[in-house]
Amino acid sequence: MKKSLVLAMVLAGFAATSFAAEPAFLADRHVARGASCESCHGVKAPAPGAKVSSTACMNCHGSLDKVAERTKAKVPNPHYNHLIGTDCQECHKGHAQSVNLCGSCHNLDWKVP
Numbered sequence: 610m611k612k613s614l615v616l617a618m619v620l621a622g623f624a625a626t627s628f629a630a631e632p633a634f635l636a637d638r639h640v641a642r643g644a645s646c647e648s649c650h651g652v653k654a655p656a657p658g659a660k661v662s663s664t665a666c667m668n669c670h671g672s673l674d675k676v677a678e679r680t681k682a683k684v685p686n687p688h689y690n691h692l693i694g695t696d697c698q699e700c701h702k703g704h705a706q707s708v709n710l711c712g713s714c715h716n717l718d719w720k721v722p
């Protein structure tokens with residue numbers, strides 16, 4: 610077998626493994642770490658149209674200041690800027706691809722987890 614083909618298969622294997630280990634959406638990654646639906650939603654069985662308050666996120670993540678401290682290496686800081694107070698879920702979607710809100714006005718090519 611050609612070396613390049615073996616390498617391609619190995620890489621494909623890695624890609625599949627890391628995908629399985631790291632679910633695509635934020636809520637799934639939290640559930641995989643043991644978080645309950647209730648920890649974000651406040652209820653055991655969230656209904657369609659359910660939203661999550663930033664307070665629920667802060668219960669585990671501390672405060673906006675603490676989160677901003679974690680991302681201070683990024684300039685500008687996504688958690689400390691003129692949009693302070695924006696709901697977490699405006700950027701961090703629970704069950705869908707997250708949104709690069711800052712990039713909608715600025716040339717900031719950010720990947721939002």
Ligand code: HEC
Nearest residue numbers: 636639646649655656657658659660661698702703704705
């Ligand atoms: C990390 C926090 C988090 C966890 C854990 C979480 N969710 Fe959500 N969920 C959200 C957010 C944020 C929204 C708002 C919509 C969005 O951003 O996708 C939402 C929305 C929803 C909605 C409304 C979706 C719609 O389009 O109407 C349902 C239903 C839901 N979640 C069910 C669940 C269930 C069931 C679980 C547990 C298996 C769960 N969620 C766990 C954050 C979470």
Ligand code: HEC
Nearest residue numbers: 635638639642644648649661665666669670697698701722
């Ligand atoms: C039950 C506790 C809990 C709640 C509630 C919670 N988180 Fe988390 N979150 C964690 C833990 C634990 C981690 C992994 C360790 C870390 O990075 O802090 C994490 C990691 C993250 C990460 C980085 C890693 C990843 O999977 O992307 C983001 C972004 C995040 N949380 C955002 C949120 C947002 C936004 C909300 C509210 C919608 C929320 N979290 C609610 C516990 C929680």
Ligand code: HEC
Nearest residue numbers: 663666670673676679680683687695696697700710719721
């Ligand atoms: C304007 C969009 C935006 C809002 C609003 C926002 N975030 Fe973030 N968040 C980001 C971006 C962008 C990153 C990725 C930073 C990076 O790449 O280092 C991030 C990363 C994170 C991380 C992971 C930090 C790490 O160590 O890698 C956590 C946890 C987090 N956010 C929690 C929150 C919580 C909780 C809220 C609400 C209080 C919130 N975020 C509001 C854009 C946002």
Ligand code: HEC
Nearest residue numbers: 685686687688689690691692693695710711712713714715
């Ligand atoms: C709705 C459009 C819009 C969004 C979304 C937006 N900005 Fe801005 N931002 C502006 C405007 C308008 C200015 C002022 C431009 C100027 O005077 O040059 C600005 C100015 C700034 C500046 C210059 C310094 C300051 O504070 O005035 C920074 C840094 C900045 N934005 C970062 C961000 C970040 C980070 C995000 C995401 C959290 C974001 N912006 C989201 C429109 C936006």
